[in-house]
Each structure stands twice: as C-alpha cells, then as structure tokens.
Amino acid sequence: MAQPRFQRRKEDRPQEISDAAFEVFAAKGYAAARVDEVAKRAGVSKGLLYLYFKTKEELFKAVIKSVVTRRVDALLIAVDETELSSEAFMRGPLLEFMKQIPRSPVAVVIRLLIAEGQRHPDLVDYYWDNVVSKGLKAISRFVERGIERGEFRKTALKELPQLVVAPTMLSMIWRILFTQRELDTDKLMDTHIEMILAYIKA
Amino acid sequence: MAQPRFQRRKEDRPQEISDAAFEVFAAKGYAAARVDEVAKRAGVSKGLLYLYFKTKEELFKAVIKSVVTRRVDALLIAVDETELSSEAFMRGPLLEFMKQIPRSPVAVVIRLLIAEGQRHPDLVDYYWDNVVSKGLKAISRFVERGIERGEFRKTALKELPQLVVAPTMLSMIWRILFTQRELDTDKLMDTHIEMILAYIKA
C-alpha cells in the first residue's frame, strides 16, 4: 500500500510532544511520568523526543511555560480598560475570572509547581514573574483606584491582594485533592465577593 | 574498647525511622526520596527499615498519618468548651489557630498530599476523615451557634466553612512555593477575620 512509515513534520513535533507531555505530567507528576509514554502518546519515537528536548527536565519546563497562557494578561487589560464602577467590576468580570481559574489547566500547573517547585527554582521564578506578581499588582491597583474614586474605604486590603484570590486558591486545591467531594465553587466566590464588598464599600 | 556495633532498640526504631522519613519526603517528595537515605538518616541499615515497614509506600503512609496530630481535635474541643462570645472566639483562639497552621508540619503534609494524592486515594480519604471533614464541621457548627445566639446574621457562610480557612490554605501554598517572597500571614488573617465579622455580625 506504500503507506509511509512516518512523515517528516519538523514544525509540528515540538507542540505535539509538549501537549502529550502535559497530559502525562498532569496524570502522573514529574517523577512518575515516563518519557516513553510521552513519546508513545505523541505518536513519536523516544529518539525524536530527545531531538527536540535535551532532557526530561527541559521538557517539563517547556510544558509548564507553554501553559502559562495570557489568561492573566486578559484580566490585567480588563482592569485597566473597564468603564464599569469598581463594585460592578468585582461582581462581573473579576468574579467570573475567579470562578473560571480552578477549572482551567492552571490548576494542573499549580499542582506540578507545588510538587516539584523546590527542585526547579527557575520555574517558580518564571511563574512568579509572569503570573503571580502581575496578577497581584493588578488587584492592588484596582483596589487603590476604588479608594481614589471614593468607592471604597481605605483598608488593609490594598496591601493584601492575596486575600481576594484566597478562595480561588482553595478551590483549586480542593479540586486537586477532593475531586469527588462536593464544593460549590461558584457560591464560594459569590459569597466571598459579597463579603469583601461589605467590608470595603465606602 | 568493646564499643558495640549497634544496639537493639526495638521500641524506638519505628519512630526514629518515621521521623527521618518525614524529613526526606519533605525535602524530596515521595518519588525522589531514597529509602537508602531515610535509613542512613535514621542511623539504621536498609534491611532494618524493611523489617518495620513492608514497602516504601507503607512507610510513606505511616509518615503522613503520624503527622496528622491532634491539632485539629484541639480546635474542636475549644469550639465546644469555650465560654467566650462568638466574636471574641474568632478574634482569639480561632485567629491564633489560623496563624499557626501555615508554620506547622501540616503544610508539608499538604504538599505531599497534593503531589502524591492521586496515587494514594486511601491516604486522601484518611486525611479527609480525620482532618478536613472534622475541621469544616466544627466551623459550621460554630457559625450556626452564633446565629442561634443572635450574634451573627444568617448568611451563606454556614454552608461554606471553606471560606473561613481559605487564607490559611493560601498562606500554606505561598510558603511552599514562594518561601523567600514576603507575605504577612498574620496581617492576612487579621484582616480576613475582620472582614468576616463585618459581613456576619448581627
């Protein structure tokens, strides 16, 4: 039938391998993930994988970085460009954002970082610079702007943007550990936003 | 000199090995932890380790369980026996509890569970039954009692005890990932308790 044994697709391979690797790392964690399985899942020989990625560790880092999407950037832009009142923004786009995160691949990345972060400090730094630091600053700016506009009281929340996203964090961990136990993430976020507003509204 | 090559100390060995294992697991995670290193750190041969623990996995489970101390039970009892007003209890013992947890070995256990939980569902179940479930119920009961006494308004918080401990969770994750970056855990908890009270006080 002259079915060729393989095709040469230099352009697509790295992404395909990276996608497969994400699945395997997500399912097994770093140490228990087998390079052979990644290759198999990508429909590729192990040799080829090592042509595109020098080591298993480099593959891991590439995968993590590739998932750090522009999700956070979207929020940053929304904060700066919104014409909503601060309260309406919190009840709308911000709330929606917080509800979405725990369902997204970000949760998987968090798990991998928690598990393997100690051994890959540069990965943690990367995540800090590109996600955490940016996100927290955006929240701080948002709160500050609310105060300047007279919509919010002056509270410690400005220096503690972590407090705003704490339930998001909890929800992510919950899903990682207790997938089968119930947690009404949406209600959690709704109530949390209500609570913050009750505390800071001018 | 007749210095004996070793002593027989049947009673103490398991705990010594378990302690050493905790250190190694904490530092390396499950998969990267070496049984040889645990034995070495416990000042014991690998063979002896396998006399007291059948497999590496059983050792891991024993370690996790041994750290699930009565910390939570202490809180439960405090809730039931306190003579403080609900508000005073939140500002006092509860707040203190939330501040302490992130600094305790519980944080390490959480990390190990997040990393390895998927592969050891019975461990997760154990942790759920002995820590999470109990703790959340205690918080729910506490909130409910506050409502009955007329100290608190009736809010969704009763069904969302997770919201109370969310910053504790975040603080733990923060310490695990971003040890060197600053986070004023105490201020975070203070503000959070203030916020909750502002929301639920009758």
Add this chain to the structure above:
DNA sequence: ATAGTTAATGACCGCTTGGTCAGCAAGCTC
C-alpha cells in the same frame, strides 16, 4: 559460661528507565 533468640547488617539482585546512536527512509534538488 553457654545456648538460644532475634534485632540488625549490608552485599546482592533484578528490573526500570533516562538517555544514546548507528542506521533507515522521506522528501528535496537537479
């Protein structure tokens, strides 16, 4: 002392797995 019991040792084994490389063949050029 002596014999018996068992806590403790550490050399050893087999398997797993990350990583290599000599060779093969897809596809391009002329």
Add this chain to the structure above:
DNA sequence: GAGCTTGCTGACCAAGCGGTCATTAACTAT
C-alpha cells in the same frame, strides 16, 4: 532517478533503586 540531507526510528546501555536474605552479633535466660 540518482544522490543528498536530515527527520525519524528503536534496539541498546549504564546507572540507580526498591526490595531480599544469609549471616552476624547484641541481648536474655539458665
């Protein structure tokens, strides 16, 4: 279609590691 480049394969290797067991020696009873 001959020849060349290079994407791709998969058998192979060395190291590391969990787990075993024959042997040793610390302790006990008599």
